[in-house]
Amino acid sequence: MSGRRIILPWVGLGILAAALFLFQVYIAWPNGRDPVSAHLQSVILEYAVLPRAAVAILAGAALGLAGLLLQRVLRNALAEPSTLGISAGAQLAMAVATLYAPMLMAWSVSLVAFAGGIAAVAIVLALTWRRGLEPVSVVLAGMMIALTANAASAALILANGDYLFSLFIWGGGSLVQQSWDPTIVIASRLAVGLAAALLLLRPLAILGLDDASARSLGVALHASRLAIVALAVWIATTVAAEVGVVGFVGLAAPALAALSGARTLGQRIVAAPLIGAILLWATDGLVQLTAGVSGERLPTGAATALLGGPLLLWILPRLRMMEWPMLARTIVVSHRAARPAVLLSLAVIGLVFALIAALLAGNGPDGWFLANGDLLADLAHWRLPRILVAAASGTMLAAAGVMIQRLTGNPLASPEILGVGAGSGAGLAVVLLVSASAGLAWQIGGAMAGALGALLIILTIAARGRFGPERLLLGGVATGAVASAIVTAVIAMGTSQSYVLLAWLTGSTSQADFGQAAIAFAFMAPLVGASLFFSRWLDILPLGTEAARSLGIPLAAARLSVIMTTALLTAIAALFVGPLSFIGLIAPHLARLLGLGRARHHLIGAMMIGATLMVVSDWLARMVAFPYQLPVGLTASMIGGPYLIYLLSKGVAARG
Amino acid sequence: MTGRTPASSFTRRTFLSAIAAAISTRAAVASQAPRVAVIDWALLETCLALGIVPLAASELVQYRKLVVEPEAPATVNDLGLRGTPNFEMLRLVKPDLILISQFYSYQRAQLERVAPVLDLPVHQAGTPPYALLESSTLKLGEALGHRTGAQAYVETTADALARARSSLASGRTRPVFVISLGDSRHFRAFGGDSMFGDVLAQLGLQNAWTDTTSYSAAAPVGIEALARAPEAGIVIVEPAPPETARTLPRNAVWNALPAVIENRVSTIAPVNHFGGLPSARRFARLLQTAVGNWPAA
Numbered sequence: 041m042s043g044r045r046i047i048l049p050w051v052g053l054g055i056l057a058a059a060l061f062l063f064q065v066y067i068a069w070p071n072g073r074d075p076v077s078a079h080l081q082s083v084i085l086e087y088a089v090l091p092r093a094a095v096a097i098l099a100g101a102a103l104g105l106a107g108l109l110l111q112r113v114l115r116n117a118l119a120e121p122s123t124l125g126i127s128a129g130a131q132l133a134m135a136v137a138t139l140y141a142p143m144l145m146a147w148s149v150s151l152v153a154f155a156g157g158i159a160a161v162a163i164v165l166a167l168t169w170r171r172g173l174e175p176v177s178v179v180l181a182g183m184m185i186a187l188t189a190n191a192a193s194a195a196l197i198l199a200n201g202d203y204l205f206s207l208f209i210w211g212g213g214s215l216v217q218q219s220w221d222p223t224i225v226i227a228s229r230l231a232v233g234l235a236a237a238l239l240l241l242r243p244l245a246i247l248g249l250d251d252a253s254a255r256s257l258g259v260a261l262h263a264s265r266l267a268i269v270a271l272a273v274w275i276a277t278t279v280a281a282e283v284g285v286v287g288f289v290g291l292a293a294p295a296l297a298a299l300s301g302a303r304t305l306g307q308r309i310v311a312a313p314l315i316g317a318i319l320l321w322a323t324d325g326l327v328q329l330t331a332g333v334s335g336e337r338l339p340t341g342a343a344t345a346l347l348g349g350p351l352l353l354w355i356l357p358r359l360r361m362m363e364w365p366m367l368a369r370t371i372v373v374s375h376r377a378a379r380p381a382v383l384l385s386l387a388v389i390g391l392v393f394a395l396i397a398a399l400l401a402g403n404g405p406d407g408w409f410l411a412n413g414d415l416l417a418d419l420a421h422w423r424l425p426r427i428l429v430a431a432a433s434g435t436m437l438a439a440a441g442v443m444i445q446r447l448t449g450n451p452l453a454s455p456e457i458l459g460v461g462a463g464s465g466a467g468l469a470v471v472l473l474v475s476a477s478a479g480l481a482w483q484i485g486g487a488m489a490g491a492l493g494a495l496l497i498i499l500t501i502a503a504r505g506r507f508g509p510e511r512l513l514l515g516g517v518a519t520g521a522v523a524s525a526i527v528t529a530v531i532a533m534g535t536s537q538s539y540v541l542l543a544w545l546t547g548s549t550s551q552a553d554f555g556q557a558a559i560a561f562a563f564m565a566p567l568v569g570a571s572l573f574f575s576r577w578l579d580i581l582p583l584g585t586e587a588a589r590s591l592g593i594p595l596a597a598a599r600l601s602v603i604m605t606t607a608l609l610t611a612i613a614a615l616f617v618g619p620l621s622f623i624g625l626i627a628p629h630l631a632r633l634l635g636l637g638r639a640r641h642h643l644i645g646a647m648m649i650g651a652t653l654m655v656v657s658d659w660l661a662r663m664v665a666f667p668y669q670l671p672v673g674l675t676a677s678m679i680g681g682p683y684l685i686y687l688l689s690k691g692v693a694a695r696g
Numbered sequence: 697m698t699g700r701t702p703a704s705s706f707t708r709r710t711f712l713s714a715i716a717a718a719i720s721t722r723a724a725v726a727s728q729a730p731r732v733a734v735i736d737w738a739l740l741e742t743c744l745a746l747g748i749v750p751l752a753a754s755e756l757v758q759y760r761k762l763v764v765e766p767e768a769p770a771t772v773n774d775l776g777l778r779g780t781p782n783f784e785m786l787r788l789v790k791p792d793l794i795l796i797s798q799f800y801s802y803q804r805a806q807l808e809r810v811a812p813v814l815d816l817p818v819h820q821a822g823t824p825p826y827a828l829l830e831s832s833t834l835k836l837g838e839a840l841g842h843r844t845g846a847q848a849y850v851e852t853t854a855d856a857l858a859r860a861r862s863s864l865a866s867g868r869t870r871p872v873f874v875i876s877l878g879d880s881r882h883f884r885a886f887g888g889d890s891m892f893g894d895v896l897a898q899l900g901l902q903n904a905w906t907d908t909t910s911y912s913a914a915a916p917v918g919i920e921a922l923a924r925a926p927e928a929g930i931v932i933v934e935p936a937p938p939e940t941a942r943t944l945p946r947n948a949v950w951n952a953l954p955a956v957i958e959n960r961v962s963t964i965a966p967v968n969h970f971g972g973l974p975s976a977r978r979f980a981r982l983l984q985t986a987v988g989n990w991p992a993a
Contacts, residue, residue: 080923080952088920088946142938143778149939199777202762202966206879206937209916216881216918218949405773405786415787423807539779544950550780553806667774 045301054300054318060325061093063448079266091217096324096340097317099215100289104316105406106279107290108297108308109272112244113265116175118514119292121157123521124178125185129160130277132189133413135196135207154282157273159183165269167452167684173440176510179517180452182410184684187456188677190524194545195674208433211533213341215324215444222282224464228393231280236271237309244268245305286341287525289316295355323347343534344688345525353497356518377635384641387634387648391431395650398427398659401672404664423662425552430672432659433613435622438650439571440609441624442631442643443602446578448509452685454625457461457513459520460607465495465544466523468555472537483617484559491611494519507547512603524619547618547673549658556616563612570605571643578639618673622680623650623657629687653679713983730840731972733789733811735781738818738972742833743795744768745974746845752789754778760937763968765978795836800971814839819970824894824906825949829973840979841907853973857898861986864899870960871904872927873897873988876969877936882916891969892933895976899983904928920949929960931986962986 042246068089072078103121110119132615135158137144144152160182165173167181197204217223225639237244272353276290293316294308302311323341338346377383399420402409411419440455457462467490471482531538571578577598580588586593610624627650629640636645655678662669733752734740740753744766752773753759759768771787776782781803786794786808794807797818807813815830819825830850838873839845849852873885874892886892896903904925922930944950955961964982968975 076926076954080926082922082952083949083952084920087952088918138938145938146942191761198757198779202758202876203935205876205884209878214882214916216920218881218919218947220948223941275731293988353746368835406786407901418787418809419784421786422806543779548780551803551806662782666776667785668776669780669782 096321100316100320101313103290104293104312106272108277108294124182125160126157128186128189130156148280153277157277210284212339261522283375287345342529349522378635380641406514428557429552430654433617434650434654435647436613437624438646440625441628455610458516461619462520462523464491466526540639546671548671575639606644703928731792733791741973741974871902871905878916
């Protein structure tokens, strides 16, 4: 209720959006000489131009409301359809349904999208339930689910191009309209959502408090929370089904409402949808202004993602992220093996066995065989580089995983969430956008530049918190979301470069050669060496800031060195096996389960396990659907997924 | 292809005849079909149309759904996705020659470890592809010892198109949009530089889409763009997304199009839009039937 309410810029932006809209009406105003074209022009004005503005306003409002509801009940300023995996889950469901159950799509796209979105959220909430839905973990889990679903969708698109053409358009989020149907559908959902939000004003306000207060005030905590989450998912997936993915409005609108001075929940329920509506309407006006004869250069959803990315990075440091009691550090060493050397030797033997098996065993037109002699020499030319690249990537991801889990004390942390992997994808996307025929050297250069750019942003954000874990994770997730949005936007342009990016998203080693293997090892050696050099810091960092200080660790320098090394390891690995693998998440866990507690042993064990898992994943990628090849990122996720569920059943909080 | 120097065209020719010689010797000895593997679908179609059954070809599961004809016999080994052909499988079937188009040039070094590679251009953005397809068909025939067969196929295809042209000329000729549906609200247009657009031109039909084609999934266009040529008819090439069957009839702009009101919309079975001469023939045949069903102007 203070005087710091900022309304004028929104009025200005609203006037701009309205002016852009009136310009479109002016262009579309019927002026045809003959009755046929005059009639067509009036139909276009009435059923294309007008409903498009209506959809922009309503969809923006609906996303703003959905974001506000999610952020409120999860007490998480980063919660929104894309960071929770809702959009990615909906996309995967639509891809699967289009291919395998077209009747479902013909019946109701909204329902398919809702099923996918709610499934994604259910997994995210289940994964983080025992950590009390703590914000950082929720967003981490959301990121992992989103990346997995995106990789699976990309693999389906690559294998079924012409049948999944619609997913390109959908991923871009086009607001093009030709009837009032979507307007009516979105309006009805928005009305239900607003009514429910106002009815639930009191429980919503209480859910914004901590659990104990909420319970003492007599709110059926979990039931109301889940009901509101389901409502928000319903609103968000309706928008997604009607117009496609529109990024960041759900995140930015509530945050901007808060920053503009909306203090109470009631004010925010009005302000967030309004701001969302203005943002989307204005963006869509700009998109239409720059459209050419053969359609829009950039669909509106991709444009909001590109405009919203920098906005998010600006908002992030200004938000109070931690409205949630942070849990104590949870890395607990279950047991420590008496003779780690024996375990490490076994891990090395396992890796060697996997390498040999992957090199020799294969499928062919006449069934399974073990290659030898000339055939082996020929096959080795393709198998060996893939195996070496996989092993090196697995090693690097595992080392990165150990470091980030020890640094942040969060067992759900994984190198992917640093955002540098996605950053390298964004760099690759930009290089391909500038020149479709960019060679491998340029692609690698672009990817490295993207990764470094992402790293700089993360470090800038993390530096405000002396490189503490929370800022680091949030900065990483935000940067990753921005970079993913850039990749999605370039893919949505649907050119031949899209396929290069899709292949990168799925994580394919199929074009690996000895040159790539050499590059991978050349980067791996010094970085892995550095990580071993940090092992004393890595032993002490998980004990917490106080302990680290009292033991004389130069905290900021130690954290910075570890972050830099982790980021480089991740960026190089992402170049070869794509942005997602789960290997960096599960290899450190498995090593710890074996009883490798000291950082040095933990690192070496995890690296051996990571390399083995990645080699096995690559072998599976070559063999599961022979002669069709799956992307290695996807098979690695298929191995990692069940482990995540195991983690879930054991309770993440109890394990480190 | 533009920019090719006479010297390199000479090497191309010597290369072709060397391959033809090697293959025909082998064929004479073993009285076998040439052992060829094909990555590009346009070239696969062409091989099959010339009666050459390849040893292996890529992505046959999708080929049978999207290209349909000429039919790929069950004896052809599948090499997996075109973008990521299975080099191991290729090595195991050991072809004598591998056919690719410029889309797959980036795989060349890997493929050459198995067998010599023949790179025949099939489509170039901005250029009508029919002439290119004819010359690639002839080169393919030459390389595989089917020169006369290839020549005959080029001629019969030209004849078939000419016959279709004269039978269409007896009716009325309206401009035609050839589109594939992206979703309920968007379509992909085929311009004069696409195979569809070039076949339209060969048939003497006017392409209602005057812009160039955006390939692959590209820059999808809103349905309202079809109103730019109210007199045109519309040919939809399958596959179409499943939801369009329900949503398109509810699309107000679509329903207001004269083509829709006056029944000048036809849906045809899938045709490979990056296809070779066999697909061009298939498209011409399906198009002729589709357009023939429209009411007279």
